[in-house]
Amino acid sequence: MxxxxxxxxxxxxxxxxxxxxxxxxYIPLAEIFESAAQDQENSARDEGDRVVIALLKWFKSHFKWVNAAPCAHCGNTETVGRGGTSPNEEEKKYGTQVTEIWHCDKCNSDTRFPRYNDLYKLLETKSGxxxxxxxxxxxxxxxxxxxxxxxxxxxxxxxxxxxxxxxxxxxxxxxxxxxxxxxxxxxxxxxxxxxxxxxxxxxxxxxxxxxxxxxxxxxxxxxxxxxxxxxxxxxxxxxxxxxxxxxxxxxxxxxxxxxxxxxxxxxxxxxxxxESLQARQSGSAEWTASRGENGA
Ligand SMILES: [Zn+2]
The missing domain is CATH 3.10.620.30 (C8orf32 fold)
Structure with a gap:
């Protein structure tokens, strides 16, 4: 606890x-409010709740989910996790407590994936x-x-x-x-x-x-x-x-x-x-299944 x-x-x-x-x-307010106003599917809800729904939809298409960090050198997305390590000084500036290491077999290099905790940095990287x-x-x-x-x-x-x-x-x-x-x-x-x-x-x-x-x-x-x-x-x-x-x-x-x-x-x-419920959308099928969250 x-x-x-x-x-x-x-x-x-x-x-x-x-x-x-x-x-x-940072939020595209006009787009969010317009989307909320047009939301027929949730017309039974009040405007305040529809704004939250619109924000969620926008954010889902804006922010990126990261399973394995793609190789920073060749772009290969099939990297292999090598666990976590201490953040370096630069990463620490952004509230990072652990940095994951992802290995690329294609170019035999490692990519660091700092788990940032700083709002501004996350608004920039848009991922996690x-x-x-x-x-x-x-x-x-x-x-x-x-x-x-x-x-x-x-x-x-x-x-x-x-x-x-x-x-x-x-x-x-x-x-x-x-x-x-x-x-x-x-x-x-x-x-x-x-x-x-x-x-x-x-x-x-x-x-x-x-x-x-x-x-x-x-x-x-x-x-x-x-x-x-x-x-x-x-x-x-x-x-x-x-x-x-x-x-x-x-x-x-x-x-x-x-x-x-x-x-x-x-x-x-x-x-x-x-209510209609979906299997997990965030994360790859493999990652989701490894966590037992694919609804199976
Ligand atoms: Zn690579």
Whole structure:
């Protein structure tokens, strides 16, 4: 659970006004709003939600998913992973904690793939895996004035939730898949089993596993800590996050907590939703299958 603590400690970085301004300049706003206005498929949703859908569609075609880093020397895309190494000084400047090495057999050379964590660098490279996608999407959504959660999953995936003013609930958003309000995409679409799904925002931390795991056979055992310890940790992180809130806002938040608890409790072991779900779109077929996320 150290990941949760570390995300919670850094979550306010997504409210950096300068970075959010930069994002607003970066997003093709006219195109996004036009696309939202024309979206017949989602005409039942309100404009705010349609804007998020349009942003996801644009981002999916704009940002690139990287499985194996292509060879920097000859362009060969069939490189072989040689594990991670320490970032060099240049890579460290952009918040890189690990740099992957990809070997090209054709020209017998190595290509470095730094896992950048710096917004500006990522807006430039426009590439990565779910960590980079979710990192940038959190900023982009916030720049549009959305209330956003960073969602951590114990089985190596991250995504977002966005507050819908219209529906008065948190909505699942996965930028890698351009998925909006499809929380069962993992369990039913990818065939992914999960133990923990935790939401982190500047309103605190919440266990939202029930939203994503609604069948016992999609659940993995929760062994990281006792349920009592987890509840205590999330409560403490939430208290920390709300330390500066005024009393009225605190009361509002606790009402929202109760309402979400009711929603989350209603999901337990509910029948499979009828929403149409897809196998994983991000990542190559081979990579997806190696993770057991191809819906098979
Ligand atoms: Zn090569």
């Amino acid at each position: 150290s990941s949760i603590i570390s995300i919670a400690q850094k979550i306010s970085e997504y409210d950096d006004a300068v970075k959010l301004d930069e994002c607003l300049d 895996r779910c960590g980079e996608w979710c990192h940038v999407m959190t900023y982009l959504l916030k720049s549009l004035g959305k209330d956003v959660r960073y969602i951590w999953n114990s089985e190596d995936h991250v995504w977002n939730e966005v507050w819908s003013d219209n529906e008065k609930r948190w909505i699942h958003v996965d930028s890698c898949e351009a998925a909006f309000d499809k929380p069962l995409i993992y369990a039913d679409g990818w065939g992914k089993k999960m133990a923990y799904v935790i939401a982190v925002s500047n309103q605190g931390c919440k266990d939202v596993t029930n939203r994503y795991v609604r069948r016992p056979d999609a659940a993995l055992p929760r062994k990281l800590m006792s349920e009592q310890q987890l509840a205590g940790l999330l409560a403490q992180l939430t208290t920390n996050a709300r330390a500066g809130m005024d009393p009225v806002e605190l009361v509002n938040q606790s009402i929202l907590d109760e309402e979400e608890d009711k929603e989350l409790n209603s999901f337990v072991h509910a029948p499979t939703a009828t």
